[in-house]
Amino acid sequence: MPSSASNSAASLTGSLIRERRLALGLRQGDVAQAVGISASYLNLIEHNRRKVGADVLGRLAEVLGTEAASLAEGAGGALIDDLRAAAATAPGQQPELDRIEDFAGRFPGWAAVLAAQHHRAAHLERAVGALNDRLTHDPHLSASLHELLSALASVRSTAAILADTEDIEPDWRARFHQNLHQDSERLAVGAEALVAYLDGSDTAVDTGLAAPQEEVEGWLAGRGWHLAELEQAGGLERLEGEVAGLASAAARALARTFLRQAAAEALRLPDSALRRAMEQGESDPWVLAQRAGLPVLGVMRRIALLPDSPAGLVVCDASGTLLFRKPVDGFALPRFGAACPLWPLFAALARPMTPFADHVEPAGRSARRFRTLSICETRLPLGFAGPELREAAMLILPDPGPRSAAPVLALGSSCRICPRNPCPARREPSILAEAEAQ
Amino acid sequence: MTARVLLIEDEPNISEAIRFILSRDGCDVTTLADGHAAVAAVRAEKPDLVILDLMLPGLSGLEILNQLRADPATETLPVMMLTAKGQGRDREAAERAGANHFMTKPFSNDDMRAAVRSLTKG
Numbered sequence: 001m002p003s004s005a006s007n008s009a010a011s012l013t014g015s016l017i018r019e020r021r022l023a024l025g026l027r028q029g030d031v032a033q034a035v036g037i038s039a040s041y042l043n044l045i046e047h048n049r050r051k052v053g054a055d056v057l058g059r060l061a062e063v064l065g066t067e068a069a070s071l072a073e074g075a076g077g078a079l080i081d082d083l084r085a086a087a088a089t090a091p092g093q094q095p096e097l098d099r100i101e102d103f104a105g106r107f108p109g110w111a112a113v114l115a116a117q118h119h120r121a122a123h124l125e126r127a128v129g130a131l132n133d134r135l136t137h138d139p140h141l142s143a144s145l146h147e148l149l150s151a152l153a154s155v156r157s158t159a160a161i162l163a164d165t166e167d168i169e170p171d172w173r174a175r176f177h178q179n180l181h182q183d184s185e186r187l188a189v190g191a192e193a194l195v196a197y198l199d200g201s202d203t204a205v206d207t208g209l210a211a212p213q214e215e216v217e218g219w220l221a222g223r224g225w226h227l228a229e230l231e232q233a234g235g236l237e238r239l240e241g242e243v244a245g246l247a248s249a250a251a252r253a254l255a256r257t258f259l260r261q262a263a264a265e266a267l268r269l270p271d272s273a274l275r276r277a278m279e280q281g282e283s284d285p286w287v288l289a290q291r292a293g294l295p296v297l298g299v300m301r302r303i304a305l306l307p308d309s310p311a312g313l314v315v316c317d318a319s320g321t322l323l324f325r326k327p328v329d330g331f332a333l334p335r336f337g338a339a340c341p342l343w344p345l346f347a348a349l350a351r352p353m354t355p356f357a358d359h360v361e362p363a364g365r366s367a368r369r370f371r372t373l374s375i376c377e378t379r380l381p382l383g384f385a386g387p388e389l390r391e392a393a394m395l396i397l398p399d400p401g402p403r404s405a406a407p408v409l410a411l412g413s414s415c416r417i418c419p420r421n422p423c424p425a426r427r428e429p430s431i432l433a434e435a436e437a438q
Numbered sequence: 439m440t441a442r443v444l445l446i447e448d449e450p451n452i453s454e455a456i457r458f459i460l461s462r463d464g465c466d467v468t469t470l471a472d473g474h475a476a477v478a479a480v481r482a483e484k485p486d487l488v489i490l491d492l493m494l495p496g497l498s499g500l501e502i503l504n505q506l507r508a509d510p511a512t513e514t515l516p517v518m519m520l521t522a523k524g525q526g527r528d529r530e531a532a533e534r535a536g537a538n539h540f541m542t543k544p545f546s547n548d549d550m551r552a553a554v555r556s557l558t559k560g
Binding site for chain 2: 145150153155156157164172175179182183
């Protein structure tokens, strides 16, 4: 018999009550007695033949040591979403999607295992993406390895000369000893930094092997992407003291520039004013920029840096190089190399001061949608005589509520780790496609 | 006849070690550290063999190789490329461009001597 949505929900509740009771090792008769209903009635409820009223459900929840809502909603919401997402990643299979709630209700443990495996697979996929991205494009790692191999080549060759050449002249011997000493120093420093790098990305930031921009972003992420001190007396100085602890001089310089800009923007549009405006329904960066006398990009930064802000932000210059990345869950941003050319960010870059509002769906297991607001602003730091500089930003916001009929732009992170195929904008094959082909 | 080798390598200690072992093996070795001067030096020196590092300041080893192969005077000149592990793509490109031999760092002195003898005989 086909089951309707309401039947599914009813069966879910009954099954969940039964699962919970069995997990606690309680007898049906004892639970029924404690709740004040007959055992046969509980039996009907548990086998989904009777709907359970709010009053009985509340008492059942109490006896079973849980919340009524968790029995009523049970495995709905997040778990069902996860199972749907897991099903979507196995296009070759034909899971019974119409019985997904029934499955989660009857086998909550197995459903949780499946959801956890799905999350783990997604996490590993992201890790593969990040590592591949790093190995392919990370100039720091490449230079570091080259430095080590060069020093090693010299040591091997020089040591062999000293070991094998009996009649070597004293001058040459002294010179080669000196070279060996120099190269062993290089090896020691290089190997130490490389081990720290391979030990984990966090330590890579600490040792200065991370790119300066990564260091700054790591520091901001560590602060929850919020700089409350900017609105306090002496706060900028305290923050400048904090960035003085960053590993590389380049990162310190970048962070100081960022801080001064953020401080000026916070002065014009403090957190409290921004929050108030948003609570009153005004969250359009363009409108807020007009009111605050700030560039639109400044307002976007303010929105992204609000405490617990769900907004992500990417900023690029005229070359398309990403200058700032505040990531958001479900929308992967490449750490190195070029981003997906389909990002509205780049459409904005080509048309300064034209606002772009889009609904986007990044490739990935989560299949989440986002709303993006993108715009490009220009500057003439040297006046008419100098070059025009462009800076574009894309604010990444959670897609609100039910899916709208608005067209959705399918995009990716960067070609190397994007599974979308065919894609008219693809630059190079994806390792995900390669892995599938093998 | 003494083989004349032009060694283009920007790491001075590697350059010194190679120069020593090849000189001891009877070669006349000239060294150069900068990519820009390489092609002119090859034309002027007319060596029997060029040992060329792939990663050089100025002009890369691959660009130098391309220029040498484009010039009728040097299109058949034996060229040994010094590469490091992890430069697979560059190495493939150098192979297509006509490199005669590859020596991967860190190399053994015996391998270096054997390769130079093989490339300069006849």
